[in-house]
Amino acid sequence: MTQPLKALALVCTLKPSPSPTSSGLIAQQVLDNLAEHGATGELVRVVDHDVKPGVEADMGEGDAWPEIRRKIAAADILLISTPTWVGHMSSVAQRVLERLDAELSETDDEGRPSMFGKVAVTAVVGNEDGAHKITADLFQALNDIGFTVPAQGGTYWNGEAMQGGDYNDLDETPEAVESTNATLARNAVHLANLLRTSQYPAS
Numbered sequence: 001m002t003q004p005l006k007a008l009a010l011v012c013t014l015k016p017s018p019s020p021t022s023s024g025l026i027a028q029q030v031l032d033n034l035a036e037h038g039a040t041g042e043l044v045r046v047v048d049h050d051v052k053p054g055v056e057a058d059m060g061e062g063d064a065w066p067e068i069r070r071k072i073a074a075a076d077i078l079l080i081s082t083p084t085w086v087g088h089m090s091s092v093a094q095r096v097l098e099r100l101d102a103e104l105s106e107t108d109d110e111g112r113p114s115m116f117g118k119v120a121v122t123a124v125v126g127n128e129d130g131a132h133k134i135t136a137d138l139f140q141a142l143n144d145i146g147f148t149v150p151a152q153g154g155t156y157w158n159g160e161a162m163q164g165g166d167y168n169d170l171d172e173t174p175e176a177v178e179s180t181n182a183t184l185a186r187n188a189v190h191l192a193n194l195l196r197t198s199q200y201p202a203s
Contacts, residue, residue: 005039005192007031008075010046010068012082012093017048022125022157022167023090026181027081029173030123030155033185039077039192044068046092053095057102065099072100076192077119078147080138084126084158089134097141104145110202115146117199119192120153121184125167127159148195150187155180 009031013021024045031041049064058066072078082093106114120142124131135154143149157177159165173181 002196005034005076005189005196006074007034007039007041007077007079007188008071009041009043009079009081010096011043012046012080012090012096014047014083014085014090014092017045020168021045021083023081023083023123025168026123026125026155026157026177027079029178030079030081030121030181030185033181034077034189037185037189039185039189042071042075044071046096051092051095051099053098055098055101057099057106069099072118073114075118076196077121077188078142079121079123080142081123081125082134082138084124084128084130084134087128087130087133089124089137093138097138097145100141100145112200112202113146117195118147119188119195120147120149121188122154124154124156125158127163127165129158129161131156131158148191150184150191152180152183152187155184 009027011024011027013023015021034041050062051065052059052063082089103114122135122138124134139149157167
């Protein structure tokens with residue numbers, strides 16, 4: 001029997017557990033949508049782990065990245081969820097991309113980059129503008145590393161300009177966000193299944 005798809009959400013909030021986090025909330029909502037299509041999910045709050053700066057797969061003693069990297073390698077779908085800070089992704093999300101850069105030199109048994117065949121999706125939240133640019137930056141970086149991005153593979157929420165509300169303060173999820181989360185999950189699972197049965201050519 002074919003194993004169910006696995007999804008991993010890397011939540012790149014600056015807030016350590018157990019503080020409530022908007023990027024964690026939207027990530028869990030996406031994982032719930034993925035589960036409706038048969039993909040099992042796990043959420044990792046990156047700031048809870050000592051991910052060292054650098055661009056190597058393992059930065060030595062105390063580095064928590066190798067274990068997170070193992071989870072990425074086991075997943076079919078990677079979700080990066082980040083808050084918006086001064087119009088940019090969080091520093092935690094940037095560090096995740098920097099550590100993923102090491103995968104450009106890692107290959108499978110047939111010589112393909114190690115992230116070929118994996119799907120990447122994104123979620124961005126914030127009470128300031130920046131979601132479209134952050135999504136574009138994430139898509140470009142993840143695609144360079146070897147991930148495949150599905151149609152409408154990014155979801156986001158921006159609060160009203162010059163106000164202080166957060167996504168996790170909302171009484172209910174906006175319909176547009178619910179719809180986008182559902183489309184993202186549906187397309188991500190569809191693409192992951194296609195790539196599982198028909199991997200990219202090695203040469």
